Amino acid sequence: MLPELRTGMERQRIVVFTGAGISAESGLRTFRDSDGLWEEYRLEDVATPEAWHRDPATVLHFYDLRRAQVIQAVPNLAHRAIATLERCFHVDVITQNIDDLHERAGSSRVLHLHGEVLKARSTVDPSLVTRINGPSLALGALCPLGSQLRPHIVWFGEEVPLLPEAAELVSRADRLLVVGTSLAVYPAAGLVHYARQGCPIVLVDPGEVEIRRHGVTHIKTKASEGVPSLALDWMNERD
Numbered sequence: 456m457l458p459e460l461r462t463g464m465e466r467q468r469i470v471v472f473t474g475a476g477i478s479a480e481s482g483l484r485t486f487r488d489s490d491g492l493w494e495e496y497r498l499e500d501v502a503t504p505e506a507w508h509r510d511p512a513t514v515l516h517f518y519d520l521r522r523a524q525v526i527q528a529v530p531n532l533a534h535r536a537i538a539t540l541e542r543c544f545h546v547d548v549i550t551q552n553i554d555d556l557h558e559r560a561g562s563s564r565v566l567h568l569h570g571e572v573l574k575a576r577s578t579v580d581p582s583l584v585t586r587i588n589g590p591s592l593a594l595g596a597l598c599p600l601g602s603q604l605r606p607h608i609v610w611f612g613e614e615v616p617l618l619p620e621a622a623e624l625v626s627r628a629d630r631l632l633v634v635g636t637s638l639a640v641y642p643a644a645g646l647v648h649y650a651r652q653g654c655p656i657v658l659v660d661p662g663e664v665e666i667r668r669h670g671v672t673h674i675k676t677k678a679s680e681g682v683p684s685l686a687l688d689w690m691n692e693r694d
């Protein structure tokens with residue numbers, strides 16, 4: 456039977472939790488690797504509410520640069536393999552990334568824990584979210600209520616509004632795949648602890664990432680190598 460035709464079966468639930476490493480091979484820099492963004496910028500200057508109040512132009516410029524690069528980037532083999540898993544499994548992607556490469560690769564359920572660089576939101580009503588047309592968000596660009604638009608990003612020190620939804624998804628997962636994250640930033644990094652006892656956890660990351668849980672398999676390769684071959688194994692298991 457073709458994998459796509461398994462409509463009547465109860466599908467296993469896979470949750471894929473990704474970080475900057477999955478987009479590294481699409482040309483988007485990570486944060487904490489040796490050439491990472493936090494070597495070039497102080498996060499206190501560009502990714503906090505205080506920075507926004509002190510110097511919004513600098514913050515807007517930082518995200519304009521990120522947005523321009525995201526628009527140029529294309530999904531890589533790892534993004535595509537995750538999308539392909541949907542042929543056999545119910546797949547939810549939880550990403551810390553602000554790019555849209557999972558969506559462009561074809562994933563249909565993507566939760567952006569730390570926001571989306573291609574969107575802006577009102578500074579007085581966070582429910583007013585709009586897509587940014589073009590690479591830049593200008594000082595003076597206003598929401599329908601007349602307040603300045605800000606990048607639709609969760610900054611350091613801010614609440615993570617989608618965390619409860621993400622934790623619920625992880626707690627219902629039959630398998631958890633973690634890709635390309637240093638797990639250095641909480642509360643996102645704590646999500647792995649919501650996996651139920653016995654849920655197999657696979658980490659694909661070439662770095663020394665520590666997950667303090669039993670039953671973690673660490674595939675120490677780049678995402679474009681490790682994720683497609685794992686996805687193929689998992690899909691073949693189902694045949």
Ligand code: APR
Pocket residue numbers: 473474475476477479480485486487488491551552569634635636637638639640659660661662663664676677678679
């Ligand atoms: N394939 C897979 N993983 C890779 C690759 C690659 N080709 N290249 C690098 N990595 C791994 C690194 O080994 C590291 O573990 O990607 C990880 C990147 O870690 P960080 O730079 O800390 O990125 P991330 O974990 O996503 O950061 C979390 O921090 O600054 C904030 O809000 C920002 O969402 C971000 C959060």
